[in-house]
Amino acid sequence: MFKAADLPDMLPVFPLPGALLLPRARLPLHIFEPRYLAMLDDCLKTRDRLIGMVQPLPQNDAKLHMVGCAGRVSQFSETDDGRYMITLAGVSRFRVLREESGFQAYRRCLVDWQDYDRDLGAHEQDTDFQRAGFLSLLKRYFDTQNLSTDWETLKEADDEMLINSLAMLLELQVEDKQALLEAKSLAERRAILTTLLEFSLLSGDAEDRMQ
Structure with missing residues (x-):
């Protein structure tokens, strides 16, 4: 487990719209662009093996959102043609202070971790979580989107795994994903996710009435 003192001031960052990583969650990634292969090669030489996931701004992908989440490369495998399949284990969110220029092909940022000490602790609980009502809402959403899942697994998942997995998957x-990332607590993230699901269902009902 990481301690605050172990976290570096500088991070290589992987700007990927729609890709959300949260503390204590896992994100699989397919790495194939030369600059990100170079980033991974350099990352694997470090003690912490951390990569920062940050979403670029929708209007200008040259600029980054100010909050991202760092993950440790916990698994990786190389394909025959030189690509990598990796898994990032979420460690902590961070705030981007500035992007650093340099000779690397990939992007690096000076970051600050101090607002996210809680990320390094134990799993969060959501004491006000009404699971039955939430799963009922989620079932309606999945039905409208023609999605399927293992409902028994969802029923048994702990609060943090359930909410964070849905937020990521x-x-x-992009801005909705960013709001979920920046939520100050698991309860706030659950409330945001609930609102997004309700809004999607209401929007679908309105479209049906207009047709």
């Missing part, structure tokens, strides 16, 4: 807009 559902196809949402």
